[in-house]
Amino acid sequence: MAETRQVKATLSLKSRVAIAVTSVLVLGGVVVLIAALAYGRQAAREAYDRLLLGAAADIAGTILVHDGVAVVDMPVSAFELLSLAPDDRIRYRVVGPDGKTLTGDEAVPLPPEKDGEGSTFYDGTFGTEPARYVAFTRRFAERSFSGPVKVIVGHTLLARRELARDIAQNALLVLGIAGAAMAVFAWLVVSRALRPLQRIGAALAAREPTDLTPLSLSAPQEVAGMLASLNGFMTRLQRQSVATGNLIGDAAHQLRTPVAAIRAQAQLAASETDPVKRNRIVNRVQERAAGLGHLLDQLLSRAMIIHRADSEPAAQLDLRDVAVETLEACDDLLVQAGLEVELQLADRVVPVRGDALSLTEAGKNLLINALRHGRAPIRLGVSDGPTVRLWVSDGGGGPPAGSAATLSTRFAGAGRSGGSGIGLAIAREVAEGHGGRIRMNHDGARFTVALELPRMSG
Structure with a gap:
């Protein structure tokens, strides 16, 4: 029993798609997480910077000049704004035009030097903790008091960090849910997309071993190409199987009679005592053996032609080269028959696309058919x-009128002058394999058989 080769199973397409989708989601998640962290930090900074700026503006709005001295009346609204970051420590400082602290913590760092009014944000420390500050400048131009007054407000960064972390976590949560949904949908879509492959496998598994007819199934465009290739392979395999079956059937049908005749003649020769009769029997055995050899050659040639049609x-x-090869392959037959063949070729290249050996074999069969059944002069030619x-x-x-159409079928001319009836069938199959046909005609003086390609x- 022949050893059955095991199909090496690799990772399934579903698993490959799942891995690919997961990889994309993980990579996208990392990118989104980095972007979310950056966006969260930026959003938290802008939100709490506005709180600092609002508190500093409220404080600056309450500064009054009384008897040439700036008086700060700390507003409740400023502390209400700063209380929106309940876990952060806050401090403030109001600095007069002369650089002296009017109120607040003198340890509050001053901002970088900047001319004009407006606000300036900058980073600093609050003891050992990092902090964020805003310096809001209000300029006074009164007779008793003039110059810029800076209101500095700052706090630690706990609330900012927590807000940035919440934004990143929420973004990652949304990404995780969306990724899981995408993975599930991808799995379902791939499962549905692979159903045609499962149908093809089931259809092949349900078939009989001898059923090589093409599969007739609807499939997506990507699978249809594979299905077409599979059908093409099965068609070639069926053609080879049919050719092998025909060869076996033809051999069984055609060889039985000549082999039995040779055996009977050999038995007669073994029991015959008359030398003259024995020689006559031996000659008949030789004739039968020659005919049997020719029949075998024709059968094998036909099998070879069908095989090469799919494999070569x-x-x-240049069809002229095929004609020359045909004539050279029949030299021994021409010598035996004592005939000459007139070769008529076109003046220029006659291009065809095909298998040289198959075309030469077809040409040989046409020429041998003319040598055995035709009359001189015999001509072999190529026309463009x-x-x-x-x-x-x-x-x-x-051939007789009305029989020409059937001569190119197998064994149609068997028995005609010792012919096997396969030669024209081989020529027809070669012609059809090259997209052509066999044409026969009689112009009143000559009979012509041609391969039209x-x-x-x-």
Whole structure:
């Protein structure tokens, strides 16, 4: 029993898609997380910077000049704004035009030097903790008091960090939910997309071993290409199987009678005592053996032609070279028959696309058919035109009227002058395999059999 090769199973397409989707989601999650952290820090900074700026503006708005002295009346609203960051420590400082602290903590760091009014944000420390400050400048121009007054408000960064972390966590949570949904949908979509492959596998598994007919299933475009290739392979396999079956059937059908006749003649020769009769029997055995050898050659040639039609790639040929090869392959038959064949070739290249050996075999069968059944003079030629022709003609009358159409079928002419009836069938199969046909005609003086093939453009 032949060893069955095990199919090596690799990672399934579903698993590959799942890994790919997961990888994309993880990579996207890292990118989104980094972006979310950056956005969260930026959003938290802008939100709490506005709180600091609002508190500083409220404090600056309450500064009054009384008897040439700036008086600060700390507003409740400023502390209400700062209380929105309940876990952070806050401090403030109001600095007069002369650089002296009017009120607040003198340890509050001053901002970088900046001319004019407005606000300036800057980073500093609150003891050992990092902090964020805003300096809001209000300029006074009164007779008793003039110059800029800076209101500095700052707090630690706990609330900012917590807000940035919440924004990043929420973004990551949304991404995780969306990623899980995408993974589930991807799995479902891939499962549905792979159903045609499962149907193809089930259809093949349900078939009988001898059923090589093409599969007729609807499939997506990507799977349809594979299905078409599979059907093409099955068609070639079926053609080879049919050819093998025909070869076995033909051999069983055609070889039984000549082998039995040779065996009977050999028995007669073994029991015959008359030398003259024995020689006559031996001659008949030789004739039968020669016919049997020719039949075997024809059967094997036909099997070889069918095999090469699927296995040999077509090549660009000059049909004139095929004609010359055909004539050279029949030299021994011409010598035995004492005949000459007139070769008539076109003046220029006659391009075709095909298998040189198959075309030569077809030409040989046409020429041998003319040698056995035709009359001299015999001609072998190639002609060019919209279709190219490899033809053989003789001076005979050709087959009886009405029988020409059936001569190119297997064994149609068996028994005619010792013929096997396969030669024209081989020529027809070669012609059809090259997209052409066999054409026979009689012009009143000569009978012609031709392989008509499509001309190669360019």
